[in-house]
Amino acid sequence: MDERALIRAIQNGEEQAFKQLVDNYQLLVRNTCLSFVRDRYDAEDLAQEVFMEVFRSASKFRGESKLSTWIYRIAVNKSLNFQRDHKRRNFFQSLGDALFGTEKVLEGAIAAVEEHPEQHMVNQERKERIYRAIEELPERQKIAFSLSKLDDLSYQEIAEIMQLSLSSVESLIHRAKLNLQKKLYACYKKGI
Amino acid sequence: MKHRATKEKLLFFLEDTLSAPEKQEVAEHLSRCTECRQLLEELRKDWALLKLDQYTENDPYFYTRLKARMEKPVTSVARRVWQPALFGVLLVLAVSLGTLVGKQFSAEPVADVRFTSELVPFDGLQEEPIEQFLLTFE
């Protein structure tokens, strides 16, 4: 079944067609969500929500872009929304920690230092550090960089998803890399 | 090439996206600069970690879980708003009820005092001391 027929069948409420679409795109969607949302359970939840949205708005798909481009757009939007909500939740949580749980936080930090006394940076910590740096990038740089570096999309595909020119995408990714390099250098200097 | 200019190009050197002459210049600087070599090594370690967690194949149960979730009755926005609101109302009710009951209990001793003090006048013993009673009896 080609893309148009598939989406038409979904619009007609054919469950088999929807299953087909999920099978075709679940790897793409799960990975895109995971690029933005590092927790696997959250990413899984989010991937489900992306398909629920695809199902709900199948009737709005006009076939002006490729089906994958449309699905990527939904996945990116949902992921960014999740990040925003998460940041808000984290803010209140750290506020709570600051008010009530400071000792616990300090104990944790001390334990972490004691476990890895020298520059023996375990991979998990490296990973957290680099993904935090990516998350802190300006939004459009973050999207372009993640789709390129983590999801392996071509600049052309990213341009279509973000509805930007090719040169804008190139420039966003270049700036993202310069920013990341700078952030990481700062971390190396501090030895974090 | 100078140290600062090289530092800015290390990530692109790592990704092999520099032009041939730039690449050559960076390589030359690296052969003389320990700090840049260290930075490049750190970047290489970090960069290698990207993408490691990505999935490589379909999850056979993904659709089943998705379907189950889609068939679950939706927690509507209205319900999500009403539940905390209802909880709030119940809380207020409980608190006012508690206050009321509390007042009842704390009010009782006061009522007692008034009750006894009203009773006192009818206490014959106080009105008529025992001596007087004995006297009148005689």
Ligand SMILES: [Zn+2]
């Ligand atoms: Zn140098």
